[in-house]
Amino acid sequence: MRKLVALPVLSADALSSVAYGPEALLAVLVLAGTAGLGYVFPVSGAIVLLILAVGLSYRQTIRAYPHGGGSYIVAGDNLGPVAGLVAAAGLMTDYVLTVAVSIASGVAAVASAIPGFASVTVPLGLGVIALLLAGNLRGVRQAGVLFAAPTYAFIVAMFLLITIGLVQGIGEGFTPRPDPAVTATEGVGLLLIMRAFSSGATAMTGIEAISNAVPVFRPVAWRQARTTLSWMTGLLIAMFAGIIVLAHVADVVPSGQETVLSQLAHLSFGSGWLYVFVQAATAAVLLLAANTAYNDFPRVLSLLARDEFAPRMFMRLGDRLAYSNGIILLSLAAALVFVAFDGQTTALIPLYAVGVFLAFTLSQCGMVVHWWNKRSPNWRRSLAFNALGALLSFLVLITAGISKFTSGAWVAILAVGLFLLLTLRIHRHYSSVRASLRLRPDTAPAPQHTTTGPPVNEEREEREELPDDVHHLVLVALATLDLAGLRALAYAASLGQPVLALHIGLSEEEARRARAYWTAWGDHVPLEIVVSPYRATVAPLVHHVQALHQQHPGLTLTVVLPEIVTRHRGHQLLHNRTAPRLRRALRPLPKVVITAVPFHV
Structure with missing residues (x-):
């Protein structure tokens, strides 16, 4: 001014x-x-x-x-x-x-x-x-x-x-x-x-x-x-x-x-x-x-x-x-x-x-x-x-x-x-949660995943499907690499479907740091990073899911979210309620499933 x-x-x-x-x-x-x-x-x-x-x-x-x-x-x-x-x-x-x-x-x-x-x-x-x-x-x-x-x-x-x-x-x-x-x-x-x-x-x-x-x-x-x-x-x-x-x-x-x-x-x-x-x-x-x-x-x-x-x-x-x-x-x-x-x-x-x-x-x-x-x-x-x-x-x-x-x-x-x-x-409270989530030398081995890519289908109206008609891509949304994130990745890999990790970075510096962590961890799962300079997290995630859905309309996307569950109910207000917001934002899209993997602290 x-x-x-x-x-x-x-x-x-x-x-x-x-x-x-x-x-x-x-x-x-x-x-x-x-x-x-x-x-x-x-x-x-x-x-x-x-x-x-x-x-x-x-x-x-x-x-x-x-x-x-x-x-x-x-x-x-x-x-x-x-x-x-x-x-x-x-x-x-x-x-x-x-x-x-x-x-x-x-x-x-x-x-x-x-x-x-x-x-x-x-x-x-x-x-x-x-x-x-x-x-x-x-x-x-x-x-x-x-x-x-x-x-x-x-x-x-x-x-x-x-x-x-x-x-x-x-x-x-x-x-x-x-x-x-x-x-x-x-x-x-x-x-x-x-x-x-x-x-x-x-x-x-x-x-x-x-x-x-x-x-x-x-x-x-x-x-x-x-x-x-x-x-x-x-x-x-x-x-x-x-x-x-x-x-x-x-x-x-x-x-x-x-x-x-x-x-x-x-x-x-x-x-x-x-x-x-x-x-x-x-x-x-x-x-x-x-x-x-x-x-x-x-x-x-x-x-x-x-x-x-x-x-x-x-x-x-x-x-x-x-x-x-x-x-x-x-x-x-x-x-x-x-x-x-x-x-x-x-x-x-x-x-x-x-x-x-x-x-x-x-x-x-x-x-x-x-x-x-x-x-x-x-x-x-x-x-x-x-x-x-x-x-x-x-x-x-x-x-x-x-x-x-x-x-x-x-x-x-x-x-x-x-x-x-x-x-x-x-x-x-946040310090206690961070200590509970911190990775330790005895952390369980990283989950493996299948490497087949998602099939490409023509866009069509929704209809009744048989199990063989469902083709999956599991998208794991990670704010940071910690024990809660590893549990979500382990759950996603256990489904036996292609897995993709997605991180919303709030700055270029944070994105570089996340990529370095991912490489040090072993790069077991493909990772995509989206930079959101306005500190928004839900909107970029929704846009990414929408883009995947438009590219592969026949694909069923399962979005897996790590969720912190606190011992005291009042402490739950101190943590982001991303899953309910994502459910509301993604409800209009077909073939999108939201799964929250709880981690208790």
Whole structure:
């Protein structure tokens, strides 16, 4: 992508957070009345410094990981697999809450302009999640065009609002408006300031998106990505600071009936078309920001599945080249969170900061270790930037965890702990299965087979057949050469019919490795390898069977599949269910039989 397209596509999440970040900050400070609002500038200044420091830190990440360096990869490479899993837990929590918070804030923007929608917040939000689910399962082409217009419209709307509001303030000589009617329910204290700081810091969620997606840029990708990140950081700081200053000048405080942005737009534009433009742009960018999680959540889940920390079904690409299972899981989790917290942004914000800054902290700590180990040119400066980012992110993490623990942060902390426990148990299971399947020196001799080739028959309609009319070819589908695969080959050879082994390779390198294994094993059975670069396995296998059927329509094809059968029923979900999918795909073809050979572990 060009920078002008990449900026809105990858920054929608971060830039749209100014729609709820400043309001979240003010919503905490207003609890202490006028005295609390007096701290708005010091707290906002600290958040601006935090955004700047983390933005500079991620510039170093882009330089070190030009092929994309998400928190899971960076933390796992430099701090170990457990740190990588904790970072992934923070990311997954962040993505689920991105969907819930963005939709809640978007619905609130709509309800501010059309009060009648306030009573149907939850059904409206669930409807939006359903639309995002359907759209992402079908795949979205030209995503850049889709994201660019609403994001740029939101940027224009915010700068119009800030500029016109401040110009009006200058024209009035910044005459103070009557103080809003706020009643102090808490005293000003350190805990209140900490809560306000961690709530306002949610305005920088999504700032890591560009560092995750470096390969999508035009060459030189990492330079383009760093420039785009700098623009995003500058726009984020300008909009966040502008909204805070304008709210202070206009004496606007959060209201349960209308968002802060809506109040500011009403003061500057009345109820005319500019007000409608601001609200529509805000709602649109928030709803599209929720969609960014649909790109990142399934991708991180597929990486976890690749490393055997998540069920392998999350590596599977659907017909539209999207990780369908990850998309469905994200939708279900976001819908559950949205309903549980009644679709209220203020209720969801306390959960948000923990996951975000947990991932930030581990990613930046990983970068510190990276620079220390590599000692590449300018490593000291890069290490200093990442160390500052790690320190500030850790302070926000601790602040959010302590100050918001009883307000909902405990839910995020519990989710991270459960995620870590679950992924480690899944990895242990896969390791146990791999050990059970590993070939040993005392493995039984390789099965022999007949060498006669399949007969060629003319295509004809199906009819009743006698045993002598049935001509076989046994096709053994192998994912890898292990004990389960050898058992399937032994069964196929025992039938006394011609046998052909078929391996679906996910890359040329894996195909070469499979051929080398096959040669070392003895090449007892003819092997065909099909390379599937999109990680699909069922479709290439089906296409191969269809081709064989078209070449030899009178041939009966028996497809033999090794199948892992686990002792515990719950573990079966962690293994691919290829046989049922193949049966459904091959049912329309005559003369095709699917046989599963179980291997118990």
